[in-house]
Amino acid sequence: MNYQPSDYLPIIVQIGAALAFIVLTMVATHWLGPKRHSKAKDDVFECGIESVGNARTPISVKYFLVAILFVLFDVEIIFMYPWAVNFKTLGWDGFLEMIVFMSLLLAGFIYVLKKGVLDWEK
Amino acid sequence: MNAIIALSLFGITNLFLGFLNNRKILLPATLLFVLIAFGLNLADWNHEYYWFHNMLKTNNLSINFTSIILVATALVVAISRGFGNDEEHTHPAEYYGILLFSVVGAIMMVTFQSLFMLFVGIEILSVAMYVLTGSDKRNLRSNEAALKYFLMGSFATGIMLFGIALVYGATGSFDINGIGNMVNQAKLQDIMLNPYGPILYGGIILIFVGLLFKISAAPFHFWTPDVYDGAPSIFTAFMSTVVKTAGVAATYRLLSISFPAVYGLWGNPLVYITCLTLFIGNITAVYQQSFKRMLAYSSISHAGYLLITVLAKTPTTNSSILFYSLAYSIATISAFAVLMVVSEAQSKSGKPDESFTALNGLATNNPFLAFVLTVSMLSLAGIPLTAGFFGKFFIFADAFSNVSSLFKTIAVVAILMSTVGIYYYFKPIIAAYLKKGDLEKIELSPIYKLTLIITTALTILLGIAPDLVKNIF
């Protein structure tokens, strides 16, 4: 099956229509709506609670540590996909190798736990 | 490759040893681990093995490189003394653990059979070194060095990876022998008529640039002085010995196995790179005021000497690289060992003083340290009766034995530059013996002293009887 460039024409039409709609509604509301400013209306909406302080305050570094650890352990999972696809052909050897791999990851996890990185209260 | 498996497990063990709250056992334990790995490594002597589905291959050459790496690691560990005095902010167990992990990466770099393992090895080594470079967390210079090293290192990795991808596209293989065969075949046809020719050439050049970044050869050297200067001295010693040896070994292995057929492509640029490396490394080192920074530039220039013999492709190239790496490593480690104790004793307002003036009058109260310093400087400069002399001698002999007249030019440049080297290597010796200073007697721990005796004795021994190890290599 071969696609010609002309086959993509509907997509371009769709993109054009979507963009045109956005631009049209933005311009239309700007022209049509009445403009009344007040303190309550210009305020940043925060679930009805009065907003406090700047949005760009530094976040506790604990979030950073947890996020990084999540990324590390999360990405290691990609090595399980090829193994899972070939689970039957790899057999017990593959299973043992995967156990070795997971136990190394587990050692890392135990280290993280003992180091107290996940102690939120400390 | 049992040493790799053992070292990985030892690294994890080391991390958990940190929970024992007993810092005294860390150094002997790590030293023991490295020595066990050394023994396991030698067990494969005189055999050629493929490991892990043809991912790694050990032969005598790679075992020799691994041995040099492990010896250098053991010496660096022996002079580490628990990493600084700041009790609260240092994590010695982690530093030793990461050090062992990085050695795993270095061993993978000297034994790789597949570009997979070259990439993974370089990354294990580099990521570990980024952490260790920044390990002095409160020191802004260390922070800066870590960031520079990290950004430049990952940049180089990106370049090399793209090169690997292109070479894979052109040859359809990651195995270095497989790539070598494909390159040979491509060479038989007219390379530019081959549809994959430009891709292959581009890939080789990019891999080559990435590797030269890692061994800090001249147009790609600019990160080296900053990183070596900012990192804690003990890790600078590790970087300038283990990382450099592994990088040169990896470059040599890749170029000599995969790409000998396209020698013209990488050989000609490498001639200019080598000359430039020698020139920049040596000339800039002359102007340095800091001993540590001078050693950083000298490590650039030594990369240049090592590249000469990679280029020369004579039958003795293997043993020349090995001998030079060994001689350079032990001399550099003893120089850093002296620098560390002296700069700590001379520290001003909590910061170690690493300039040449810190060495003033070293010989008055510390004749032993001054002697160690002298021997290591003479060896780095290549004065006879030290190991460095024979290291340089073998390399120049390789260059002259090559028929091409180009190599005679390179050898002449190298000899000229090594005379420049003598000038700046004598600066610390002059400071130690002829300048006046008020340095008190420095107390050394027994293991520290023993290490210095070993490195100095080895340097002199190899300078008198180089055949002792030259015959093994």
Added chain:
Amino acid sequence: MQQIPDVIRQIPLNNYVWFSTALFCIGIIGVLTRRNAIIIFMSVELMLNAANLLLAAFSSYKSDPTGQVFVFFIMAVAAAEVAVGLAIIVMIYRNIQSIDVGILNKLKW
């Protein structure tokens, strides 16, 4: 359902090569011209992803899965690099309250 390699092969190989080369060059230019450490780092990631794309494309054109496995390795290693790199950047931010690489001039050559 079409096999994924077949879908990939509907686009000529040259397009992949040129596209990833373009990505790679954007990455290099980003590293060389930007001053913010995080953006430099993002450019490096762009370079890695250019290599990933190229490997995946070559791998399906050659019907050889090794290239795709390499992509897995690159992803895992890139995650480790991200962890270390961001930690270094956070460490610097704590000390100097900025991540502009221009401020880092304590070490001069």
